[in-house]
Amino acid sequence: MPKKGENIYKRKDGRWEGRYIKSHTYTGKIIYGYVYAKTYREAKIKLKEKRLPCSSQVIKKDINLFSELATEWFESVKLHTKVSTQNKYYNMLKNYILPEYGSKTFDTITHEFIEEHCKFLLESGGKNGTGLSAKTVSDTLSIIRNITKFANKKGICISYDANAVQIKQNAKSMRVLNKTEQTQLCEYILEKPEPCNIGILVCLFTGLRIGEICALRWEDISFSDQSIYIHHTLQRIQTHQDHGGKTKVVTTTPKSACSIRRIPLPDEISDILVSNQKSSSGYLLTNDDFKFIEPRTMQNKFKKVLKSAGIADANFHALRHTFATRCIELGFDVKSLSEILGHATVNITMNRYVHPTYEMKKENMQKLSELLAVK
Structure with a gap:
């Protein structure tokens, strides 16, 4: 204190x-x-x-401090962004940007300065001074670019091109459950059909995000037309953008308009939900109107389930990637899959969520053999 x-x-x-x-x-x-x-x-x-x-x-007035324009920019974006996004911007400004850029005027910022700052963040940034991830530095650079655009719109002369600075990001290999692991997981859940386990199964066969399954209520499930209506997400956010800010769990609309969607349920999943329904209202994961399970707790429960089922460790988000990959293997229409996942474009679905297995590639390559078939 x-x-x-x-x-x-x-x-x-x-x-x-x-x-x-x-x-x-x-x-x-x-x-x-x-x-x-x-x-x-x-x-x-x-x-x-x-x-x-x-x-x-x-x-x-004629000296345009970066910190002054950064504050104006932040106040302007608060009008159309979620609280979680505002917190992300605020923390990046406070921790990574303003300590170096704050007292500078736009005419003193150079391409070399931006590059050196990004290099510093990559090598020595963060609480422990061990460097930030390329993704975090790239997000920080994106904020600097947005502030630059904001200043430019206000008629301020910019002496640098922030778009010329690029952060190389190596694509991370996302964990996808193979078919054997998926079968193991399903068998374990059917043997222990607890509410949280049923939630895991629903995500595996619908691609829901962790915040979406935590916010899902029995009222959002229609058994007459076998569908679930996704219009909320549950997350923990900061309540104060200051030192030692406290947090709270809130239920909000999903990350984008495309994420508000109705998803058809496979017959088997619908039947499992019917047979394990213990309440007509309340959260699916607790069967209670007021008691919920937050994403962090759900993540820990998922890891315990994997360990008990004898499956290698994975993050909860692997269920979403597994769902997308299985759908492609089964020949799903990509546009339909994209809408089920709540993506704005098909490109996001294909580039981020589809991970062809070696067996799938081999099967596709074998189709070329038909061109050499002797008649």
Whole structure:
């Protein structure tokens, strides 16, 4: 906890951070600066040194600070983004962008500076100083590009091209259950048809996201036409964009309009749901109107099920990838599959969620043998 009036905090990485008023914009808005030190005493001394020369400094209107435009951009995107997305942007701005870009004006930012900053994040960024993932750095760079576009629209002269900086990302191999593992999982669940296990089975045969199955209620299932209506997702979000912000679980609409969808149920899954239904309302995973299971807990339960079933470890999202891959193997129409998964385009389905097995490739290659068949 900070001492009253001092604005000195101990960070999670062990360092002490001090915040001071660096300057004011021409409208009187406060612009903060930060100091970092290994000890509280050292941070207090640095803070005292910084406060003296900066307390009366005012930034003129024609000097466009990156931090000022970043704040304006963030306030503008808050109008049309979900709270979880806002938290992501806020944390990236605070932790990765503003400490380096905040006090700079747009005319002093160069291509080389952006490249060096990205290199630093990749090699030494993060709480432990061991480097961030290429995906995180790429997302950070995307925010910088969006702020640049925002500044450009306001008529500010930009001296660099953020689009020219690229972060190479190596495609990760996604875990997909093979047919033997899928059979093992199904057999285990049918032997132990507990609510959470039934939820896992539903995801395996519908491709639901973990937040969607956690939010699914019995009222969303229609047994008359064998379908489920997906219009909510359950997630844990930050409640305060500040030091030590608390979190809470909320139920919101899915990540995009395409994710609101009705999914037909296979006969067997529908029958299993009917035979294991213990309530006419409430959450599917708890059979309770108010008690729910959050994604993190569901993830842990899934891993325990895999271990008990003798299946190698995997994340819950592997069920979605497994579903998509099985559908392609069975000859599903790709457009239908894309809509079932809630994707905006077929390309997302094919590029991210379809993982052809070696057997599938071999089977397709054998079709070429017909061209050499002796008649």
